Amino acid sequence: MSVITTIEEESRKNLSTAKFQSERKIIQSAAVPVELENIDTDQIIPARFLKATTREGFGKNLFRDWRYENDDENKPVQNFPLNNKIYSGKILVAGKNFGCGSSREHAAWAIKDYGFDAVVSSFFADIFKNNALNNFLLPVQVSDAFLEKIFNAVKKDPATALEINLEEQYIKIVPTGEQENFEINNYKKTCLLNGYDDIDYLLSMKHEIETYEAVRN
Amino acid sequence: MGKTLFEKIWEKHVVKQIEGGPSVLYIDKHFIHEVTSPQAFAGLEKRGLPVFRPQQVVATADHNVPTLNQHLPIREELSRKQVEKLKENCAKFGIELYGLGHPYQGIVHIIGPELGVTQPGMTIVCGDSHTSTHGAFGTIAFGIGTSEVEMVLATQCLMQSKPKLMRINVEGTLNKGVVSKDIILYIISKISASGATGYAVEYAGSAIRNLSMEARMTICNMSIEMGARCGMIAPDEITFNYVKDRKFAPHGEDWDKALAYWKTLYSDADAKFDTELNIKAEDIEPMITYGTNPGMGIGITGRVPALTEISAEDKPSYEKSLHYMGIEPGAAMKGKKVDYVFIGSCTNARIEDLRMVAGFVKGKQKAKDVEVWVVPGSKQVEKQAIEEGINKIFEEAGFMLRQPGCSACLGMNEDKIPAGKYCISTSNRNFEGRQGPNARTFLASPLTAAAAAITGEVSDIRELIND
Numbered sequence: 001m002s003v004i005t006t007i008e009e010e011s012r013k014n015l016s017t018a019k020f021q022s023e024r025k026i027i028q029s030a031a032v033p034v035e036l037e038n039i040d041t042d043q044i045i046p047a048r049f050l051k052a053t054t055r056e057g058f059g060k061n062l063f064r065d066w067r068y069e070n071d072d073e074n075k076p077v078q079n080f081p082l083n084n085k086i087y088s089g090k091i092l093v094a095g096k097n098f099g100c101g102s103s104r105e106h107a108a109w110a111i112k113d114y115g116f117d118a119v120v121s122s123f124f125a126d127i128f129k130n131n132a133l134n135n136f137l138l139p140v141q142v143s144d145a146f147l148e149k150i151f152n153a154v155k156k157d158p159a160t161a162l163e164i165n166l167e168e169q170y171i172k173i174v175p176t177g178e179q180e181n182f183e184i185n186n187y188k189k190t191c192l193l194n195g196y197d198d199i200d201y202l203l204s205m206k207h208e209i210e211t212y213e214a215v216r217n
Numbered sequence: 218m219g220k221t222l223f224e225k226i227w228e229k230h231v232v233k234q235i236e237g238g239p240s241v242l243y244i245d246k247h248f249i250h251e252v253t254s255p256q257a258f259a260g261l262e263k264r265g266l267p268v269f270r271p272q273q274v275v276a277t278a279d280h281n282v283p284t285l286n287q288h289l290p291i292r293e294e295l296s297r298k299q300v301e302k303l304k305e306n307c308a309k310f311g312i313e314l315y316g317l318g319h320p321y322q323g324i325v326h327i328i329g330p331e332l333g334v335t336q337p338g339m340t341i342v343c344g345d346s347h348t349s350t351h352g353a354f355g356t357i358a359f360g361i362g363t364s365e366v367e368m369v370l371a372t373q374c375l376m377q378s379k380p381k382l383m384r385i386n387v388e389g390t391l392n393k394g395v396v397s398k399d400i401i402l403y404i405i406s407k408i409s410a411s412g413a414t415g416y417a418v419e420y421a422g423s424a425i426r427n428l429s430m431e432a433r434m435t436i437c438n439m440s441i442e443m444g445a446r447c448g449m450i451a452p453d454e455i456t457f458n459y460v461k462d463r464k465f466a467p468h469g470e471d472w473d474k475a476l477a478y479w480k481t482l483y484s485d486a487d488a489k490f491d492t493e494l495n496i497k498a499e500d501i502e503p504m505i506t507y508g509t510n511p512g513m514g515i516g517i518t519g520r521v522p523a524l525t526e527i528s529a530e531d532k533p534s535y536e537k538s539l540h541y542m543g544i545e546p547g548a549a550m551k552g553k554k555v556d557y558v559f560i561g562s563c564t565n566a567r568i569e570d571l572r573m574v575a576g577f578v579k580g581k582q583k584a585k586d587v588e589v590w591v592v593p594g595s596k597q598v599e600k601q602a603i604e605e606g607i608n609k610i611f612e613e614a615g616f617m618l619r620q621p622g623c624s625a626c627l628g629m630n631e632d633k634i635p636a637g638k639y640c641i642s643t644s645n646r647n648f649e650g651r652q653g654p655n656a657r658t659f660l661a662s663p664l665t666a667a668a669a670a671i672t673g674e675v676s677d678i679r680e681l682i683n684d
Contacts, residue, residue, distance in 0.1 A: 037534040038410055038510045042648040047627045051281065051295035053255035053302050055363075065650045070636075095534065097411035100444060100510070101648060102627075103346040104253065105362035126380075126414055126446055127346060131362035144530070185378065187238030199364070202372040203266075205233065205241060209374055212232040212243060 025193060027117050027138070027164040028174070030089035032081050033154045034063075039094050040101035041128065045110040047102075058106055059113030082114075086158040090117040093150055093162075097121075098139075099128025108135045118164050120171065122147040133188050134198065140164055140171055146180045149173065166192060219485025221382055222451050223417045226357050226482065230340045232374060239376040245339040246273055247369045248325045249312070251303040252280045252629070253344030257367035258306040270373045271311040275334055278303055278316045279324045280629050284592050284619035287317055296630065310370075323595020323621045326350040326563040330434065331597055333463025337452040337479040342369055347563045347645065349440040352449035353433035354456055355482045357417070359447040380446040381415055381491040384484070386422035389498035394679040396573070397432035398565060398643065398662035400424065401439040402504035402514045404496065410512035414444030416492065419484060424498035425450060430459040431569035438564045439645050442511035451483040503678050505550045506647050506660040509538040513647070515550065517665065517677045523547040541649050542657050543637075550675050555659070557640035558583075558670040559652070560616075561592030562626035565643035565663050568601050574667045575607040577682065583615040584673030590632065591616050592624040616670065628653045641669045 049061045067082055069075040076083040092111060098121035099107060108131040111119060118138040132139045142150070153160045153173050161174040166189065172179035190196065202209075220228075232241040249257075254276075261268065268274060281296040291297035300317065307314040315321040321328055326347050329335040335351045341358040342348060344366040351358035361375065368375055387400060405412070418440050425433070433450050440448025450456075457476060460466045467475045484490075502516030515521065524546045527535045539546060544553075560566070560574055571593065583589050591611055593599040599621055602608055611618045625632040626644035633653030634640040640658050643666050647658040659675065668676040 035533065036537065037531065040510065040646075040648045042627075042646070042651050046650055046654070047280075047629045050252050050629065051299050053299060054259065055256050065654055071654055097414070097444070100410055100414075101346065101441075101646060103344060103348075103360035103362055105256075105344075105364060108362070123411060123414065125411070125444055127360055127362060127441075130365065134362060134364035148530075185238055187235055187376070197364075198376045199260075199264075199368045199371060202241065202368055202374050202376070205374070206372065209232055209241075209243070209269075209372060216229075216243075 025165065025167045027090060028161055029091050030087070030159055031091040031093045031120070031150070031154050031162050032087045032089060033151055034081050034092065034094045035151055037095035038097045038100055041099055041104050041107040042101055044099070044107040045104065050104060050106050055109050057113065058110035059115065062110040062114045090115060091120060091162050091164065092116045092118070093120045093147070093154065095121065096123040096144070096147075098124050099132070100125040103127045103131070105131040105135070108132045108137050112137045120147070120150065120162070133192070136192060138164065138166065138192065140182050142171060142180050142182060149178060218489065219487040221484040221488040221490065222355060222419055222449060222482055223357065223382055224488070226338055226340065226355075227379060229338070230357070239378045242340060242375050242377045244342050244369050244373055244375060246275065246329070246334055246341045247373075248329055248341070248343035248348070249274060249276045249366065250280055250325050250343070250345065251278050251299045253363050254306065254366055255299065255302045256363045257344070257370055258310065260367040261310070261370055264371075266371050268310040268312060268370045273373060274312045274370070275329065276303060276307050276312050276314040276316075277322055277325050277328055279621070280623045280627065282317055282622040283630055284622045284624050284632055287620045293631070320596050323597065324563045324566065324623055326434075326438065327567060327594030327598065330354065330430070330459075331463070331595060333460055333466035336460055336466065336475065337456060338482055342375065346441045347438050349445065349448045350434050350438040350563055352437040352440065352447050353430060354460070355449060355452035355479070357447055357449065360441065380417045382419070383413055383416040383445075383492040383494065384419045384421055384490045385494045385496065387420065387424040387496045387498055388422040389424055391424060391498050391501065394503050394664060394682060395501050396662045396664055397428055397435045399501055399504045400498075401436045402506065402511070402660060403501045405439065405443045405512050406504065406514035407496075408443055408494070410442060410510040411444045412512070413440065416445050418445045418448045420448060420450050421484070426453065429569060430455060431567040434567065435564055439511065442645060452479050503662060503665045505665065505675055506658070507542060507544050507550055509541055509647055509649050511645065511647060511660060513538065514660065517551055517675070519550070521546055521548045521550065550659070551677060553659075553675040554639065555587060555641045555669045555674060556638040557634050558587060558589040558666050559592070559625045559634075559640055559642040559644060560663055560666055561590065561594070561624050562644035563594065563623070564645045566592060566594030566598065568598050570643065570663045571598065571602050571607050572605070574663050575610045577664060577667045578614045578616070578671065579610050581614055581671050583670050587670055587673050589616040589670045590619055590625060592619045592632070593621050595621050625652050627651060628656070634658070641666045641675065
């Protein structure tokens with residue numbers, strides 16, 4: 001448990017600045033594999049935990065119902081990867097169609113708050129992807145084949161480091177050197193690298209928005 | 218080259234196109250509710266910003282509210298605080314709130330159309346994935362996260378990349394006992410829970426055109442369950458007649474002007490889609506889901522796929538899902554016992570859904586061991602149900618008519634299905650724990666749910682109704 005607490009505390013510190021630090025252009029870390037498809041946002045953070053009115057503290061309930069038996073924190077499900085001490089790190093790796101379902105941004109907050117900086121999958125649901133990007137949590141989409149390579153490498157040696165380079169848009173399995181490029185649109189990449197929010201940009205467009213409204217009416 | 222319905226509306230709302238990036242998209246209407254808005258308002262306060270266009274925002278309380286004794290204070294403290302926070306924020310920022318006790322209160326995707334706020338040709342967003350519902354009117358409507366709620370509150374705009382376009386044509390006549398919920402469950406079962414990710418979907422074809430607005434909303438509502446950014450249907454006379462004379466619909470000269478524009482909203486004959494899918498209405502049976510995502514559905518007489526039909530890659534997820542559901546691979550769904558029946562949610566809690574259920578159950582009794590909850594989508598639906606005597610029919614059948622809210626669709630309030638129990642539900646998601654920790658959900662149409670309420674097991678509605 002102490003390891004988890006440390007990660008949570010660290011991530012909260014990071015959240016308070018709420019920016020993707022420039023030194024994070026490269027994330028190098030071991031990974032936590034959750035080898036399941038169609039992981040929906042109700043699993044990431046069940047609805048009963050959405051009653052908070054702030055953005056903090058969701059990490060402790062990340063994957064709540066897969067992590068604990070009968071909702072009991074004293075009964076961690078031993079074989080669930082978040083409870084398995086052999087896995088650690090800032091990268092979550094999951095099966096295809098990650099983040100489907102509800103639009104709750106709490107899912108991205110929970111993953112970030114727990115201490116992850118990136119999620120790797122072969123397919124992401126749209127709204128989750130946007131929510132992740134808006135919280136400087138990097139969604140890295142790889143091919144099915146590369147995802148399988150990552151799962152195999154991490155299962156074989158849980159200490160396997162992955163390297164995600166945002167600037168050059170690649171992800172590498174460090175010990176083997178195998179790598180694959182990933183897509184991200186240039187606008188979002190610039191935002192992440194420089195710590196810009198969409199809202200900053202939109203606010204700078206106020207005048208153009210008002211002109212649009214005037215012309216339209 | 219011609220344009221699609223989606224392109225016509227999209228292009229009219231682009232304030233600015235960023236080269237090689239997203240568009241700044243103008244949003245006409247913004248619905249908010251208590252769960253996904255508080256952090257957005259907090260963000261505005263932190264930045265010292267007002268709401269840019271408060272008159273284009275409509276608020277209601279739905280996700281958290283109890284569905285019994287709504288006149289009393291909410292018992293659960295966190296829920297109460299969240300609902301109070303919404304009230305406080307709406308008062309502070311000048312937003313109209315249809316909160317608990319208001320005659321217009323209800324599920325956000327039910328009240329928007331009901332009040333005539335939702336109109337063809339608009340862009341509509343809400344911090345809720347089922348915002349796709351409003352696409353039934355020929356609007357671009359989609360769910361957003363809380364950071365985006367903050368952006369729209371602050372600027373009435375969003376940064377959006379244009380999705381790819383898919384058209385799904387459903388041609389022909391629906392079989393007896395088959396309704397719009399079956400059409401969409403059938404489509405999702407064919408293309409999977411991620412089959413439309415990255416697309417805006419237009420539903421077309423004679424079987425769609427013949428549907429009422431309520432039935433069209435059910436289809437568009439579940440577009441997100443196959444990953445679609447939004448779902449939409451071209452507006453026609455059925456749409457115009459539905460909107461006309463509603464509270465916030467245009468009137469007089471404004472109506473004529475709006476109508477002339479709305480009539481231009483259809484995909485041109487030579488418009489191009491990235492993908493097209495053709496479905497025969499005759500192929501669709503009443504549907505039921507057996508697994509833990511909405512793509513895991515079959516016809517009511519079908520069998521759950523055997524393990525030999527599942528690819529090696531999909532097998533771990535498939536087995537986990539069936540284990541959770543307590544269902545054997547290869548099993549029949551018909552005859553499976555149910556403990557609860559939930560008729561409600563933004564998918565199927567409109568007056569037409571309640572009428573459909575009442576028409577079938579009139580004079581019948583629910584099965585002894587089954588608990589049946591009917592949760593109307595709004596105060597107006599509830600009122601209408603009472604005026605039409607539908608409440609009496611439910612009472613005589615042993616169904617419990619509750620008060621409006623999202624209720625057991627997502628179990629944020631007290632309406633939860635107990636662990637291990639089976640619920641046949643007219644809602645939209647059968648995810649693990651969706652209706653309560655370890656609850657098991659079968660998604661179905663209001664008719665199929667009503668059939669199970671009477672027989673106590675998953676039943677083929679066609680065997681229980683006359684032609």
